[in-house]
Amino acid sequence: MSANISPLDRIATYPPPIEEAVRAIEDLLSDGYTLSRRAIALLLLQHDEEIEGTVRRREGEERFALIAEHIHRAQAHYREPLGMVILAHRQRQAQAIAQEVVRHPLKTGSGIAEWVGRVCMQPLTGIPILLLVLYYGLYQFVGVFGGGTLVDWLENGLFGTYINPFVTLWVKRLIPFTPVQELFVGEYGIFTLGVTYAVALILPIVGTFFLMFSILEDSGYFPRLAMLIDRLFKKIGLNGRAVIPMVLGFGCDTMATMVTRILETPRERLIATFLLALAIPCSAQLGVIMALLASHPGALLIWALTLISVFLLIGWLTAKVLPGTPATFHIEIPPMRLPILSNVLTKTYARMHWYFREVFPLFILASVVIWLGQITGLFDLALHALTPVVRLMGLPDATASAFLFGFFRRDYGAAGLYHLQENGVLNGQQLLVTAVTLTLFLPCIAQFLMMKKERGLKTALTISAIIFPFAIAVGTVMSLILRLSGVEL
Amino acid sequence: MSRTHSDDSSNVTARVVLVGSPNVGKSVLFNRLTGRYVVVSNYPGTTVEVARGQARIGETVCEVIDTPGMYSLSPITEEERVARALLLREQPDVVIHVVDAKNLNRMLSLTLQLLEAGLPVVLLLNMMDEADRLHLYIDHRALAKRLGIPVIPASLISGRGVEELKNIVSEYLSARQNRDLSSAD
Numbered sequence: 033m034s035a036n037i038s039p040l041d042r043i044a045t046y047p048p049p050i051e052e053a054v055r056a057i058e059d060l061l062s063d064g065y066t067l068s069r070r071a072i073a074l075l076l077l078q079h080d081e082e083i084e085g086t087v088r089r090r091e092g093e094e095r096f097a098l099i100a101e102h103i104h105r106a107q108a109h110y111r112e113p114l115g116m117v118i119l120a121h122r123q124r125q126a127q128a129i130a131q132e133v134v135r136h137p138l139k140t141g142s143g144i145a146e147w148v149g150r151v152c153m154q155p156l157t158g159i160p161i162l163l164l165v166l167y168y169g170l171y172q173f174v175g176v177f178g179g180g181t182l183v184d185w186l187e188n189g190l191f192g193t194y195i196n197p198f199v200t201l202w203v204k205r206l207i208p209f210t211p212v213q214e215l216f217v218g219e220y221g222i223f224t225l226g227v228t229y230a231v232a233l234i235l236p237i238v239g240t241f242f243l244m245f246s247i248l249e250d251s252g253y254f255p256r257l258a259m260l261i262d263r264l265f266k267k268i269g270l271n272g273r274a275v276i277p278m279v280l281g282f283g284c285d286t287m288a289t290m291v292t293r294i295l296e297t298p299r300e301r302l303i304a305t306f307l308l309a310l311a312i313p314c315s316a317q318l319g320v321i322m323a324l325l326a327s328h329p330g331a332l333l334i335w336a337l338t339l340i341s342v343f344l345l346i347g348w349l350t351a352k353v354l355p356g357t358p359a360t361f362h363i364e365i366p367p368m369r370l371p372i373l374s375n376v377l378t379k380t381y382a383r384m385h386w387y388f389r390e391v392f393p394l395f396i397l398a399s400v401v402i403w404l405g406q407i408t409g410l411f412d413l414a415l416h417a418l419t420p421v422v423r424l425m426g427l428p429d430a431t432a433s434a435f436l437f438g439f440f441r442r443d444y445g446a447a448g449l450y451h452l453q454e455n456g457v458l459n460g461q462q463l464l465v466t467a468v469t470l471t472l473f474l475p476c477i478a479q480f481l482m483m484k485k486e487r488g489l490k491t492a493l494t495i496s497a498i499i500f501p502f503a504i505a506v507g508t509v510m511s512l513i514l515r516l517s518g519v520e521l
Numbered sequence: 522m523s524r525t526h527s528d529d530s531s532n533v534t535a536r537v538v539l540v541g542s543p544n545v546g547k548s549v550l551f552n553r554l555t556g557r558y559v560v561v562s563n564y565p566g567t568t569v570e571v572a573r574g575q576a577r578i579g580e581t582v583c584e585v586i587d588t589p590g591m592y593s594l595s596p597i598t599e600e601e602r603v604a605r606a607l608l609l610r611e612q613p614d615v616v617i618h619v620v621d622a623k624n625l626n627r628m629l630s631l632t633l634q635l636l637e638a639g640l641p642v643v644l645l646l647n648m649m650d651e652a653d654r655l656h657l658y659i660d661h662r663a664l665a666k667r668l669g670i671p672v673i674p675a676s677l678i679s680g681r682g683v684e685e686l687k688n689i690v691s692e693y694l695s696a697r698q699n700r701d702l703s704s705a706d
Contacts, residue, residue, distance in 0.1 A: 066612055125633065126633055134659050293598070
């Protein structure tokens with residue numbers, strides 16, 4: 033298929049001043065660049081800093097000065113930067129080629145998919161659609177079905193009635209020492225707490241969430257959501273592109289922190305990282321909190337409103353504090369597609385697998401650490417230290433353990449909370465305060481490590497040092513307001 | 522994830538790099554070629570890390586490298602920087618430029634730039650099924666002639682075009698090998 037076309041015919045050409053400069057620069061370059069000398073010359077004309085550095089190193093300052101001279105001479109012909117001129121010329125030729133080979137239909141297709149896509153982006157229709165997606169997709173499917181029905185069936189049914197009593201019986205029979213029994217089947221035991229939490233609580237919640245997330249993701253809804261929220265985001269110093277990591281954050285904040293790389297400026301990356309750590313609950317957390325507050329719709333509403341306010345307020349403040357201009361936004365809007373079941377299932381499975389592999393050892397580790405802490409008395413010491421903080425927020429002492437778990441992982445803490453709620457220790461107000469505070473905490477150790485990797489240790493520590501007191505402060509204020517107003521939730 | 526080509530890379534004789542703007546199907550192609558699974562979605566920006574895998578294409582064991590999306594060789598974002606650095610460093614034997622056939626006029630600019638850079642480019646027109654549905658007619662033969670490179674229509678989600686792509690890449694690699702041999706004489 034490779035026809036005999038001379039190379040120059042098949043590539044873009046530029047106006048004479050630029051072509052002359054390209055030829056002159058090509059002559060000044062030595063061999064051995066990965067890219068052609070023509071491409072290097074063009075990138076130099078576009079002031080590409082990385083390439084400038086490489087060429088400077090390879091050709092020496094003297095030669096680079098000659099090159100710079102040619103660039104300068106070419107630039108003198110144009111008012112706009114050479115980069116723009118080159119880009120525009122190449123673009124025009126690309127479009128001309130496309131026009132030659134693509135035949136458009138007489139009228140642009142206006143299928144149902146396109147209509148749905150458009151409707152999702154317009155505020156007037158887009159916001160109600162968003163609310164519907166949140167209500168049915170998140171609240172009903174993940175919260176009520178995943179976190180309610182499935183968890184109930186697994187935790188109380190399968191584990192509570194069959195597995196745990198059976199395991200407890202055998203552990204007690206085989207191991208006569210109470211402390212060792214405690215390690216496996218005690219209140220915080222590897223089996224009764226670690227395995228049960230992971231399999232009976234987190235798995236169904238995260239599973240239903242990932243399933244819903246994958247369906248929405250493959251349908252092409254998210255980029256439209258990004259367009260919808262773009263205007264709002266600009267006000268807090270982020271552009272709509274930042275919606276991408278934010279939306280992913282609802283799946284996993286750690287992954288999303290990595291995805292902040294797609295943002296253009298360091299400033300944006302920092303704001304996004306901070307907001308992810310603070311105000312975006314991840315799937316596990318979101319699911320457990322949905323399940324937790326599903327029986328208190330009022331509390332759920334206040335929880336959501338509080339988080340949105342914190343997100344906007346802190347985003348706005350950070351944007352004020354950090355100097356810089358917002359970057360421009362362009363996002364590819366793919367067409368709406370009917371998700372393909374096998375792709376959705378594979379993806380859900382891949383994510384669950386990955387999540388499970390990450391949390392399962394951690395849950396077990398947590399059980400072991402707590403067990404060690406109990407034996408040495410450190411656990412009680414930590415609980416005692418936390419008790420005043422918990423009381424400050426108007427919560428019963430028992431919640432201290434949920435907070436202690438929360439330091440490990442937010443979802444682990446939320447799961448602990450779930451237990452407390454089942455036992456009727458917390459009223460609606462207290463549930464709300466705990467849920468808000470735990471959501472604001474740093475999600476997990478993995479995210480801290482990712483922040484350190486992407487933003488550096490200093491930034492990661494600073495962000496954490498802001499988040500913990502802030503979360504507790506918000507909890508305290510909220511508790512005060514709730515108690516003073518006497519709202520029943 | 523700095524997994525360089527270690528383990529059984531001893532028999533790897535060619536390197537294939539997948540490039541293209543975000544959300545055109547590079548990761549689907551990666552999965553199709555290597556049989557490994559990386560998360561694929563209808564959401565730009567899903568691939569930020571570089572994924573590597575192996576594929577047998579014809580007689581050749583190739584290392585296949587999936588890159589984050591890039592719009593041009595002049596990087597603006599971090600992910601584009603990663604993608605370009607990869608192109609510069611890895612000295613690919615074949616660069617497969619994956620494009621969305623529906624938006625050809627926005628995509629060909631990068632093809633031109635890759636050709637300008639002297640890279641061995643194969644153009645894969647993905648999402649032909651959607652283009653068909655929009656009644657867009659794309660003359661891929663004319664495009665191949667105009668650009669002087671192989672152009673393959675495909676619909677990766679259903680696997681259409683993958684075999685043809687493999688054949689073309691295989692031809693490409695053996696032609697190059699012959700050329701190298703004859704020039705060594």
